[in-house]
Amino acid sequence: MGEEIGFLGLGIMGKAMAVNLLRHGFKLTVWNRTLSKCDELVEHGASVGETPAAVVKKCKYTIGMLSDPAAALSVVFDKDGVLEHICTGKGYIDMSTVDADTSSKISEAITSKGGHFLEAPVSGSKKPAEDGQLVILAAGEKALYEEALPAFNVMGKKSFFLGHVGNGARMKLVVNMIMGSMMNAFSEGLELADRSGLNPQTLLDVLDLAAIANPMFKMKGPPMLQNNYTPAFPLKHQQKDMRLALALGDENAISMPVAAAANEAFKKARNLGLGDLDFSAVHQTVKGGEL
Ligand SMILES: NC(=O)C1=CN([C@@H]2O[C@H](COP(=O)(O)OP(=O)(O)OC[C@H]3O[C@@H](n4cnc5c(N)ncnc54)[C@H](OP(=O)(O)O)[C@@H]3O)[C@@H](O)[C@H]2O)C=CC1
Ligand SMILES: O=CCCC(=O)O
Structure with missing residues (x-):
């Protein structure tokens, strides 16, 4: 629990998941496209990163919870995105609901820079996110799955590891x-x-x-x-x-x-x-x- 976790995307789900993690003693650095939405998380003890790249630079692994494939790709590939600071020893976990092709594109880009990638979309909505009762559908790098399990165990009631990237999506x-x-x-x-x-x-x-x-x-x-x-x-x-x-x-x-x-x-x-x-x-x- 000592390491800082990054969290990108504080919509209905991201906010509820991040608040839940903070309540359970995790240290978070958060970012949201509309930065003002970070204020409420700061009240719960989070730090703020100015860009996705700044969050990744600071954290061992970073979670994304974005609206759709376009948003998930933009946060990784655009200027000041995840790719700028992902490197060996760092991980990126995309919990957004996207298609397998989007997830694979992100995975290839992250791993080509030496980073670890996991997709981990969730079943369950706002209330289960607040209560840590999500069902987590992970696939990708097993080592990153194991590293993230303490956080998954707080966010969810059950985590599945489904094998290679695309199966979670x-x-x-x-x-x-x-x-x-x-x-x-x-x-x-x-x-x-x-x-x-x-x-x-x-x-x-x-x-x-x-x-x-x-x-x-x-x-x-x-x-x-x-x-x-x-x-x-x-x-x-x-x-x-x-x-x-x-x-x-x-x-x-x-x-x-x-x-x-x-x-x-x-x-x-x-x-x-x-x-x-x-x-x-x-x-x-x-x-x-x-x-
Ligand atoms: N709500 C639910 O019950 C569930 C949702 N999901 C999935 O989780 C994901 C998030 O859902 P939810 O929280 O409900 O969605 P919201 O619409 O509430 O939040 C979407 C988030 O994505 C951000 N975003 C949108 N477009 C971009 C972009 N181009 N660049 C950067 N950030 C962007 C938004 O930022 P901003 O605040 O600036 O608009 C916001 O943080 C979706 O993939 C959804 O399908 C999965 C399970 C349940
Ligand atoms: O993707 C959203 C799922 C909502 C739910 O499982 O209740």
């Missing part, structure tokens, strides 16, 4: 493809119950006792019935994950009509201006109502 995309499809079926079910004269709350009670009971229906159902889509997992990121999962389906010639339909619904929701709301706001594409 692929596992995460498969999980989120299933989740996004389920959210669409759930939204349609809530609306169908309501419009056909049933009490949607009773539907939630029935579902919770049925074989398809799951934490997502239980947690998201009640706010969805109130049209409350306060973001935990932004819809724009869920649509990005559907898009990347469908590309993975293309590469492997897997027919995924359910996921494709779900992606269309998320795209429609983004078009309606709902991208920054929780992914459960896809419900509005079925309701067709005003928020």
Whole structure:
């Protein structure tokens, strides 16, 4: 716990994960594109790096939690990025949800400079991040995985090491493809119950006792019935994950009509201006109502 860890990206997830690490006694140097978002972390005891390169220079290993492939690549390859100071003995762990190609590009660049690379996307959202209950899907350099395990054990309830780079990204995309499809079926079910004269709350009670009971229906159902889509997992990121999962389906010639339909619904929701709301706001594409 003595070594300083770097942390890049203090959005919904990054902030919650970093605060949790600080609460457990880890020393962090943080950076965020919008630097003012570092202030709250400083109140929790973090130091601030002016650039990703400055953070990497100071820390044995650095974690990234960025929005999408473009952001993950930019933080590594752009001026003042991770690559400027990565070198032998230093590691970079990308916990963002990206595709395997993005992860491989980052891995090749880091390792060509002598650094170690691990991808480690997570399952679980804002609350599990705050509570250290994420599921970590790591792949890449095993030595870096072992070095980071004390931090993973604080951030998550379970860590998987999935082998070579790309397997973590692929596992995460498969999980989120299933989740996004389920959210669409759930939204349609809530609306169908309501419009056909049933009490949607009773539907939630029935579902919770049925074989398809799951934490997502239980947690998201009640706010969805109130049209409350306060973001935990932004819809724009869920649509990005559907898009990347469908590309993975293309590469492997897997027919995924359910996921494709779900992606269309998320795209429609983004078009309606709902991208920054929780992914459960896809419900509005079925309701067709005003928020
Ligand atoms: N929210 C969730 O429930 C979960 C999210 N994820 C994944 O984790 C990642 C982060 O998600 P989340 O925290 O919700 O997202 P947010 O949108 O809340 O945060 C995104 C972060 O990326 C930064 N960023 C965006 N573009 C750039 C760029 N071009 N250069 C540098 N930094 C950039 C943002 O900086 P700035 O503040 O300046 O905008 C911010 O720090 C995503 O890949 C998401 O899919 C995984 C599991 C759950
Ligand atoms: O990528 C986001 C996942 C959200 C969740 O697992 O609840």
